[in-house]
Amino acid sequence: MNPEELLANLDEAQGQAAMALVGPVCILAGAGTGKTRTITHRLAYGIAKGQFAANRALVLTYTNRAAGELRARLQQLGAGLVSVKTFHAAALSQLQYFWPSLTGALTPRVIESKARLLHEIAMREKIALNGDSIRDLASEIEWRKQNLLSLEEYEARLTARPAVSGLSAKKNLALQTAYENEKLKTQTIDWEDVLILMLGMIRAEASVREHVRSQYRFFTVDEYQDISALQHALLDEWLGERSDLCVVGDPNQTIFSFTGATNAFLLGFGSRFENSQVFELLKNYRSTPQIVAFANRLTKDQDTISSLYSEGKPGSVPRIREFETLADEAVHVATEIKKLRDAGTAAKDIAVLYRINGQSEAFENELAKLGVEYVVRGGQRFFQRPEIQSAIRVIRAEAAVESEKKPFEAVADIIRSLGWSAKEPTDPKLREKWESLNSLLEIVDELGSDATLVDMARELDERARSQHEPTRAAVTLATIHSAKGLEWPVVFVVGLTEGYLPISYAKTEAEIAEERRLLYVAVTRAEKQLNLSWAKFDPARELTRQRSRFLTLLDS
8 A cells, every 4th residue: 555545544643643653652642533543554654664564563452352453453454464462462472482491381371260269269268258359359469460569569568558348458468378379389370470470581581582572673552541560561671772662542541540550651751762752632533522522621630631622513512410319310311222222323322331330230120121222241252152153163164165155155154054144133032143143244344355264264263362342233331441442422421429430439639530530431432422410319229329529520
């Protein structure tokens, strides 16, 4: 592709960032300003100009879904040889390569769940823990390791840490010690250990260090505001003395500090790297001017990034609604969603966002009563569904033999044999399976007309590995944390009360500021219509609640 053609569809600010091919480069990208478009076009442009070698470029991100999206975009731009991985996937690949030759043993197995192992240890130690306490303890372990703290160093700082729910400091430390001992005993590791072990290996072994640094030369880090001290230390080792680094992020969307993430590296990039170039992307393409103005109220006194602006088509002013009870709120939201759906808005274009998982039940019940299909993010994985696993097995088998069929025709025949038909079923029990199988045809379309069945098999394997799942034709119910990076034309942000947002255990100024950023993330998920609501009384918990303090900022 002609290098200049790659810049034709970028605005001025995006184009300036994309043409900055010599690092270090920092792109401060506000919500909806086209950061993914900018960094993918920058890479493709650099490759077309001969500045970057595609096979020596590595893009790092934090979620498998984001990695899948970046990979697909680069492929469309003719830059499919660029590696796109999460930090954990990149480190695990290296660990699996070096560990056997250096130790003479198999690479330790990565445990699937901290929570499961912690539950087993708590039962053995006769310590009663509920699900919330186990999740909190798992997060605390992650925070400790992402901040490069040994158990001894963690113990010294324990009195300054928020208490893990249901645990004294002594029991917290005892369980974490037992957790580490159990992994040593069973020769297993967790995902943070993958980063720690690889970091230690690079620092200790010159041969590993030289090999790793010769593999990749050009680094791009997405969502740089979410990087932790551990991840940054590993990035520094991958870079060595070089400065071929481009980072992109939004300090106003730092919402994962409980895992050790910090926006300090993003905000301090200009002073850390000499001769660095810093660009701001401020033109929001996602939301109406009314929604963008609303979001700006949450960041107007934050010394992070300039205010966003939108030149899009005007829309309705976001509304804040108050209800007497949680039941009233749930009924209203479900009824409004049904009206929207009946008026022609696709269910997949609507989302209900909340602070914690436990808030979803009332909205699930009311949507079900009205016959509105919904999906709760974090439910059954697309690639774990039996019909999808069956289809992938057959696609792999047919890709292994020569076939004159076009991919679309071949995949259509395969899913038809599994119960799919061209006509959409009306029975809700059959519809979910039909939608899953139909998604495979949509993936064929995304690959383009030149794709082969072999390409399809490879794409499905990569998406399954990275959990890059298709969007289902249903209303999305999700926590705000899990909605990060997503967008919908219509968004309902519910349960905006003290105790939920900000969450009850947010006490310090920094913790309250993060809760405020969390609401900013929720608001900026909306494209055309934004609705916010709260209820005074929760009968199930017999609690009277106060409206969130952040709504006062939005009232102004």
